Amino acid sequence: MNNPFVRVQIEDFDLSTEVNWLRENHTDVGAVVAFVGTVRDINEGDDVQQLELEHYPGMTEKALENIRQEAHKRWHLESSLIIHRIGKMQPKDQIVLVAVASRHRDNAFEASHYIMDYLKTNAPFWKKEWTPEGERWVDARLSDEQAMQRWLA
Amino acid sequence: MNNPFVRVQIEDFDLSTEVNWLRENHTDVGAVVAFVGTVRDINEGDDVQQLELEHYPGMTEKALENIRQEAHKRWHLESSLIIHRIGKMQPKDQIVLVAVASRHRDNAFEASHYIMDYLKTNAPFWKKEWTPEGERWVDARLSDEQAMQRWLA
Amino acid sequence: MVNILYFASFREVFGQAQEQIPAQFANVGELIHNLAERGEHWREILLENAQVQIAVNHDIANRDTPIKAGDEVAFFPPVTGG
Amino acid sequence: MVNILYFASFREVFGQAQEQIPAQFANVGELIHNLAERGEHWREILLENAQVQIAVNHDIANRDTPIKAGDEVAFFPPVTGG
Numbered sequence A, B: 001m002n003n004p005f006v007r008v009q010i011e012d013f014d015l016s017t018e019v020n021w022l023r024e025n026h027t028d029v030g031a032v033v034a035f036v037g038t039v040r041d042i043n044e045g046d047d048v049q050q051l052e053l054e055h056y057p058g059m060t061e062k063a064l065e066n067i068r069q070e071a072h073k074r075w076h077l078e079s080s081l082i083i084h085r086i087g088k089m090q091p092k093d094q095i096v097l098v099a100v101a102s103r104h105r106d107n108a109f110e111a112s113h114y115i116m117d118y119l120k121t122n123a124p125f126w127k128k129e130w131t132p133e134g135e136r137w138v139d140a141r142l143s144d145e146q147a148m149q150r151w152l153a
Numbered sequence C, D: 001m002v003n004i005l006y007f008a009s010f011r012e013v014f015g016q017a018q019e020q021i022p023a024q025f026a027n028v029g030e031l032i033h034n035l036a037e038r039g040e041h042w043r044e045i046l047l048e049n050a051q052v053q054i055a056v057n058h059d060i061a062n063r064d065t066p067i068k069a070g071d072e073v074a075f076f077p078p079v080t081g082g
Helices: A015-024 A059-074 A105-122 A142-152 B015-024 B059-074 B105-122 B142-152 C008-014 C028-036 C040-047 D008-014 D028-036 D040-047
Strands: A006-009 A031-038 A050-055 A079-085 A087-089 A094-102 A125-131 A134-137 B006-009 B031-038 B050-055 B079-085 B087-089 B094-102 B125-131 B134-137 C002-006 C018-021 C053-056 C059-061 C072-076 D002-006 D018-021 D053-056 D059-061 D072-076
Touching: A006 A059, A015 A031, A015 A079, A015 A094, A015 B015, A015 B031, A031 A105, A031 B015, A031 B105, A050 A079, A059 A079, A059 A105, A079 A105, A094 A105, A105 A142, A105 B031, A105 B105, A125 C008, B006 B059, B015 B031, B015 B079, B015 B094, B031 B105, B050 B079, B059 B079, B059 B105, B079 B105, B094 B105, B105 B142, B125 D008, C002 C008, C002 C028, C008 C040, C008 C072, C028 C040, D002 D008, D002 D028, D008 D040, D008 D072, D028 D040
Parallel strands: A006 A079, B006 B079, C002 C072, D002 D072
Antiparallel strands: A031 A094, A031 B031, A050 A087, A050 A125, A079 A094, A125 A134, B031 B094, B050 B087, B050 B125, B079 B094, B125 B134, C002 C018, C053 C059, C053 C072, D002 D018, D053 D059, D053 D072
């Protein structure tokens, strides 16, 4: 049950390769929106030296696929892709890619934004960061919960 | 006065290269949203065999830079980039790239959407397409005008 | 028997990633009360913490969710991926 | 003297991309009326067409925009890039 549209992996990804793969079998694509989340080197005022991402194998893939399918129900999309890395990462490293291909741009913008908002609150990943003060688990942000809520309106 | 953040060019572009360039000198980037517009192989029900993009040299670059600067006034962004191709293109070819890097994702999503909506209505480019019926200039879409208007609210 | 998983800070505080409990519980709430008897950390994190997240067999659940033999129950803090 | 540019379908219908007119006009409207005297196409496209787009020296303009010697005035249909 390898789902090529939902990948949880240690390896980095190449944006061009993934976006080209996403649109290669869909001729009627006029718009692709790709979101890349990266490791910030500052969080809550402290220097971040390293980040580690833990996940819940099995549930993560299921949650991401559910979010993706919900996006396809809400908008007319040609294809979509979620890649999320796990393990240790350094500042500036890529963490997550959400890419959506559609005929017209509004659908691609909205669906990719929706997928990211749900991923942030519904997919079982946890970040730990190392700063000069030591290591700490990153707190969930209220703004992420609020961002997800707006799609319920 | 070569502006590396606004490029009008015949050559294709590589998404990864451009996004990496955009975030390479900005450490506090947590989110990048990239929009890629591509040549659809169907428009208004007809097969599109070839597309040609004409522009107004000088005014185009100025209009794109104005749109970009307006986005930086509206949102807190780390950096942004617009590349628009001109000349002849085939179905599936990349036409335009808008990429925005910011600390948090909402700003990057909204600013890239804004830049595309304004580009579609305010930047002097014109598309001609070749179909089995012959060649024709593409008509401006009312929906593009409406998409731009929503940012005035 | 129930399979229990702990993630992130919960895993660290409890000092274990998973365990199997050879008992039956009607629902997640009963299981939580049982685990809370182990001590302060367990009570604070699982019972008194409004932010605790629960999944049963990979689906988000709550204290009323029934559990049966062989189910996988996971406890974890609010997620922070992306 | 005014430099005039035509783009896309306008360029094709008029059969020219640019020209210089050795005369003075108070504003774009005056220039349009002058060009419209050339014939049906010119009148229809520049004078009677509510969709005509105008730029003076690379800035979006309208019929009231003043023009002075050496200005670049462009006429084009609604844009369709992106």
